[in-house]
């Protein structure tokens with residue numbers, strides 16, 4: 072097999088919950104993870120979050136997008152200048168709109184600007200090539216999840232679940248050699264995770280999220296609302312499939328009549344139930360579910376998952392990974408794959424017709 076160059080890459084993610092920018096160093100040749108390095112975080116200030124929120128659903132050239140883009144670039148520059156030793160940057164940017172079967176996918180932030188200001192090569196616009204070739208453009212972390220399964224020494228099929236604004240699952244057979252091998256992966260977005268619950272908390276309590284599930288813990292899941300939610304045609308749809316942040320925002324209507332605690336419990340139950348629906352699509356039941364993303368900090372959501380699934384459910388910290396940084400590490404890993412001419416998605420992850428290596432390299 073061809074030898075690929077190992078590099079220290081610095082990956083970034085600015086996720087759908089709009090809380091801030093994560094950055095993480097990773098040494099890899101695009102196949103094997105050799106070392107996991109320093110991480111950092113730069114929160115968006117309240118006024119920055121408001122500006123980003125106002126730009127959600129917008130496309131390049133729309134009013135408000137130029138300001139949001141400058142803001143995203145500036146926040147990344149502040150964070151990335153705290154790092155030394157990176158040979159390559161993997162810059163995801165901030166997804167403002169995602170409509171793979173329509174207008175495409177839009178991540179705010181121009182990697183060429185960052186490359187010039189940082190004096191380093193920057194890989195960016197990871198999703199467009201996949202969308203142009205008929206893929207969903209998401210999720211992209213699965214090829215990295217495969218490398219993580221190898222890193223932790225997994226022997227049986229297992230799954231990673233990301234509970235961010237949106238949820239996504241990656242089923243992995245670690246007995247395959249490479250992520251692009253037949254039967255190695257199946258990945259898709261499971262449904263809404265924290266985004267609609269955060270919106271509810273903002274509406275009802277003027278709080279950004281239900282910290283530690285404190286409000287949901289005081290309420291009950293209302294079965295009628297949950298059943299209506301599960302009637303959505305998204306759940307039985309065969310993968311590949313992906314979601315925009317606000318694809319399920321009308322689920323707030325389903326809990327409109329409920330008191331705050333029951334509404335929070337029911338929306339937490341909806342996020343967990345969406346994951347349970349996803350299990351039927353896995354090629355075989357995973358031996359273990361490892362959870363990453365902010366939702367793993369919500370004990371009510373985690374307990375609901377444990378109650379509804381047949382396998383052990385643990386945060387990724389149980390195997391020594393960092394669930395707040397896995398997505399940033401993923402874009403470091405994917406950047407090296409792109410620099411080395413390797414694919415980053417395929418039919419089993421985004422449904423793209425053939426293996427594709429997305430991404431633009433600036434400043435090389």
Ligand SMILES: Nc1ncnc2c1ncn2[C@@H]1O[C@H](COP(=O)(O)OP(=O)(O)OP(=O)(O)O)[C@@H](O)[C@H]1O
Pocket residue numbers: 085086087088089090233234235236237238265266269279280281282283284363364365366368369370398
């Ligand atoms: N202690 C906590 N208790 C409850 N929920 C929490 C806690 N910490 C984080 N969260 C939830 O996790 C969310 C952030 O998750 P994360 O950072 O994984 O999202 P993201 O990366 O922005 O999203 P995505 O993966 O969809 O792009 C918060 O908005 C909140 O809803």
Ligand SMILES: CC(=O)N[C@H]1[C@@H]2OC[C@@H](O2)[C@@H](O)[C@@H]1O[C@H](C)C(=O)O
Pocket residue numbers: 086087166169176208209210211212213233235236237238239260313314398
């Ligand atoms: C279009 C977009 O930005 N999607 C995000 C979002 O956040 C979670 C889920 O929806 C996933 O599809 C994706 O991010 C992760 C990092 C991914 O591509 O794997």
